[in-house]
Amino acid sequence: MDADRPLLRARGVTRYYGSRVGCRDVGLDLWPGEVLGVVGESGSGKTTLLGCLSGRLEPSAGTVEFTQRDGTVVDVLRIPEPALRKLARTDWGIVHQNPRDGLRLGVSAGANVGERLMALGARHYGRIREAAFDWLGRVEIDGERIDDWPETFSSGMQQRLQIARTLVTEPRLVFMDEPTGGLDVSVQARLLDLLRRLVTDLGLSAVIVTHDLAVTRLLAHRLLVMRGGEVVESGLTDQVLDDPQHPYTQLLVSSVLQP
Amino acid sequence: MNPYNFAFLDEQTKRMIRRAILKAVAIPGYQVPFGSREMPLSYGWGTGGVQVTASVIGPDDVLKVIDQGADDTTNAVSIRRFFERTTGVRTTTRTEAATLLQTRHRIPETPLAEGQIVVFQVPIPEPLRWLEPRETETRKMHALEEYGVMHVRLYEDITRHGHVETAYDYPVLVNGRYIMRPSPIPKFDNPKLDESPALLLFGAGREKRIYAVPPFTTVRSLDFEDHPFTIERWDQTCALCGAADVFMDEIVVDDKGGRMFVCSDTDFCERRRGR
Numbered sequence: 001m002d003a004d005r006p007l008l009r010a011r012g013v014t015r016y017y018g019s020r021v022g023c024r025d026v027g028l029d030l031w032p033g034e035v036l037g038v039v040g041e042s043g044s045g046k047t048t049l050l051g052c053l054s055g056r057l058e059p060s061a062g063t064v065e066f067t068q069r070d071g072t073v074v075d076v077l078r079i080p081e082p083a084l085r086k087l088a089r090t091d092w093g094i095v096h097q098n099p100r101d102g103l104r105l106g107v108s109a110g111a112n113v114g115e116r117l118m119a120l121g122a123r124h125y126g127r128i129r130e131a132a133f134d135w136l137g138r139v140e141i142d143g144e145r146i147d148d149w150p151e152t153f154s155s156g157m158q159q160r161l162q163i164a165r166t167l168v169t170e171p172r173l174v175f176m177d178e179p180t181g182g183l184d185v186s187v188q189a190r191l192l193d194l195l196r197r198l199v200t201d202l203g204l205s206a207v208i209v210t211h212d213l214a215v216t217r218l219l220a221h222r223l224l225v226m227r228g229g230e231v232v233e234s235g236l237t238d239q240v241l242d243d244p245q246h247p248y249t250q251l252l253v254s255s256v257l258q259p
Numbered sequence: 260m261n262p263y264n265f266a267f268l269d270e271q272t273k274r275m276i277r278r279a280i281l282k283a284v285a286i287p288g289y290q291v292p293f294g295s296r297e298m299p300l301s302y303g304w305g306t307g308g309v310q311v312t313a314s315v316i317g318p319d320d321v322l323k324v325i326d327q328g329a330d331d332t333t334n335a336v337s338i339r340r341f342f343e344r345t346t347g348v349r350t351t352t353r354t355e356a357a358t359l360l361q362t363r364h365r366i367p368e369t370p371l372a373e374g375q376i377v378v379f380q381v382p383i384p385e386p387l388r389w390l391e392p393r394e395t396e397t398r399k400m401h402a403l404e405e406y407g408v409m410h411v412r413l414y415e416d417i418t419r420h421g422h423v424e425t426a427y428d429y430p431v432l433v434n435g436r437y438i439m440r441p442s443p444i445p446k447f448d449n450p451k452l453d454e455s456p457a458l459l460l461f462g463a464g465r466e467k468r469i470y471a472v473p474p475f476t477t478v479r480s481l482d483f484e485d486h487p488f489t490i491e492r493w494d495q496t497c498a499l500c501g502a503a504d505v506f507m508d509e510i511v512v513d514d515k516g517g518r519m520f521v522c523s524d525t526d527f528c529e530r531r532r533g534r
Binding site: 081082085104106107108110111114115116118119120121123124125126128129147 | 407411419483
């Protein structure tokens with residue numbers, strides 16, 4: 001692949017909801033193997049931006065370009081829907097804030113992990129099951145629970161199951177929307193450890209949307225700070241968090257409780 | 260003077276349904292929406308099948324109607340009488356004598372022949388419905404051949420029961436393109452759909468869909484490489500006619516646990532006994 005080409009490049013991404021602004025004129029470059037954090041308070045347009053980047057929301061203006069495995073660049077917002085859905089099944093993964101949005105609750109954990117494999121044409125029961133078993137292990141879920149329904153899992157386990165289900169086809173780009181939201185602190189810490197390891201092991205690129213600065217400190221290489229739909233500051237994570245320039249970022253950083 | 264138009268439906272309705280049937284035949288396995296009419300029987304009793312039959316039946320046709328393989332159960336008798344009264348066509352119970360067969364939940368044991376039309380009554384036409392409630396989404400999945408989720412269901416069956424537990428309405432891939440519900444026929448009958456010399460028409464009245472398998476079309480039942488599709492087998496023969504390799508009904512004969520297995524196809528069974 002062309003090394004001097006970002007995996008994902010967005011320019012001027014704007015989305016209005018009627019007359020209100022979802023996000024305005026957001027530009028970003030995501031390089032292969034990089035984790036980009038998007039932080040900001042509730043309603044700052046983080047999730048809107050994520051939706052636009054992953055082709056699930058249609059922006060009012062702007063371009064989003066994705067570099068495919070073969071090096072060709074596609075405009076995510078203008079490719080035909082079949083191609084976009086294929087991209088979402090193969091090269092992309094989406095981890096929802098609420099694991100129930102990303103999981104199929106009526107089928108076993110193994111089937112949840114195997115679904116993307118089957119969608120890509122896997123038709124050998126034994127091998128699908130093996131892959132599911134392997135991935136449950138990688139997200140620290142006991143393999144004995146492969147036949148249990150996700151509903152019987154704790155919320156932390158459900159979130160890890162969702163991650164396994166997303167990563168099983170080894171996507172190159174993962175979109176995460178508040179992956180640790182709604183989890184208690186010790187479970188969060190474990191999940192963050194896990195995510196950090198998986199991201200490094202697999203060389204994943206990821207866009208992580210969160211309001212939790214601690215999450216970005218641990219996971220993200222670079223940071224975008226959003227407010228009122230606009231990016232107010234961006235830079236290396238440590239730089240932004242340790243030496244915030246914009247008043248809003250300063251407020252955000254100082255508002256974190258230090259135990 | 261017959262108070263009804265031939266075959267009950269008015270000619271414009273028949274024309275509309277025939278157009279849907281032609282489209283269905285042109286795209287094997289594709290569900291064609293049609294303007295389903297109120298019929299003088301309740302939903303679930305075969306309103307879809309009756310409308311399809313009424314649209315293709317002609318004065319020279321010989322009609323056979325079965326319900327779970329039997330010619331003499333309520334559903335079969337009332338639909339047969341309905342067409343006797345509204346068309347005056349000849350009816351039969353002999354599979355090979357019929358030019359048109361309407362069936363609920365079985366395909367006759369006697370092999371179908373070229374020139375015959377079989378009409379199936381369909382309760383739920385959409386094979387993807389169990390996991391996707393949105394019609395817009397299932398249509399898109401059909402259009403883009405996103406059929407991986409069908410195997411999730413088979414996976415789940417094997418995981419829970421050690422084999423695919425789905426025994427009727429077993430999903431099939433038609434002509435290598437569309438996934439289709441074959442209506443609630445036992446999976447025992449699925450192989451009869453493949454390369455069938457007869458035209459197979461499916462009508463769902465409540466859901467307002469018609470689909471078809473034209474003669475000599477490939478129909479493959481979904482399976483896994485290491486769990487191939489199998490059909491039911493019985494370790495005994497029919498208690499009445501001694502037939503093996505047919506689909507059997509288990510009948511409780513007393514209140515002491517006595518039971519016997521007999522052919523589900525009554526016409527097939529009776530004629531074997533008569534010989």
